Amino acid sequence: xxxxxxxxxxxxxxxxxxxxxxxxxxxxxxxxxxxxxxxxxxxxxxxxxxxxxxxxxxxxxxxxxxxxxxxxxxxxxxxxxxxxxxxxxxxxxxxxxxxxxxxxxxxxxxxxxxxxxxxxxxxxxxxxxxxxxxxxxxxxxxxxxxxxxxxxxxxxxxxxxxxxxxxxxxxxxxxxxxxxxxxxxxxxxxxxxxxxxxxxxxxxxxxxxxxxxxxxxxxxxxxxxxxxxxxxxxxxxxxxxxxxxxxxxxxxxxxxxxxxxxxxxxxxxxxxxxxxxxxxxxxx
Numbered sequence: 089x090x091x092x093x094x095x096x097x098x099x100x101x102x103x104x105x106x107x108x109x110x111x112x113x114x115x116x117x118x119x120x121x122x123x124x125x126x127x128x129x130x131x132x133x134x135x136x137x138x139x140x141x142x143x144x145x146x147x148x149x150x151x152x153x154x155x156x157x158x159x160x161x162x163x164x165x166x167x168x169x170x171x172x173x174x175x176x177x178x179x180x181x182x183x184x185x186x187x188x189x190x191x192x193x194x195x196x197x198x199x200x201x202x203x204x205x206x207x208x209x210x211x212x213x214x215x216x217x218x219x220x221x222x223x224x225x226x227x228x229x230x231x232x233x234x235x236x237x238x239x240x241x242x243x244x245x246x247x248x249x250x251x252x253x254x255x256x257x258x259x260x261x262x263x264x265x266x267x268x269x270x271x272x273x274x275x276x277x278x279x280x281x282x283x284x285x286x287x288x289x290x291x292x293x294x295x296x297x298x299x300x301x302x303x304x305x306x307x308x309x310x311x312x313x314x315x316x317x318x319x320x321x322x323x324x325x326x327x328x329x330x331x332x333x334x335x336x337x338x339x340x341x342x343x344x345x346x347x348x349x350x351x352x353x354x355x356x357x358x359x360x361x362x363x364x365x366x367x368x369x370x371x372x
Contacts (some may be wrong), residue, residue: 180211232259237299
């Protein structure tokens, strides 16, 4: 049809004698992989790692980062911290991916959502990459946390030392039960719920851990939000209905176990080794 461009033909060139020559063949897969690694390892400026302010300016908006990629940052950080404890200094995307069951390309893609890191011919410098990931995740500073619900689970969480090692300080403990209020745990004394707003404001608490029974979870979560808490880690086995601007992550241990039994049951069925179901008894 008149006015339409013709399809582009394959590129060719002519030598001085006028003979046509074909374009060079693309590099093989191994060369391409090496080129990708080299590109990945080039810093965005003359300095291998720019100032954090410049890095953040170039980072993509958080809502554009896929959730699985954001979640894998924690896996990368844990493994890198373990290597740093062993006095390791550098690591390649291939080695980092292999250790976590991922491909080198996936590692580069995940980190590429936040910037470019590394050094040509060296790989990622472990201490620097740890610093960058901590800054991305916001764990390069202390976050104060309120723990609400001091039953068996809440008591165990209060004693867990790993929170503070990762930058989370349990700043206040709360419960409704008069027999629990006043008890002391490693983070401090259990306060009544009537002091929730007061202490959240006084201690500048932004995060909350919810460890109450399912039937109380919605109401308690609303109290936490009204007090000024902006993010909730919910251990109650129910879905919370909260304002969109409130961040909430739910951890249901029974659901995680059900995912394991689902996979095992499917494996048994595929192998023809399904065990006879045993009767479930309800303990009172």
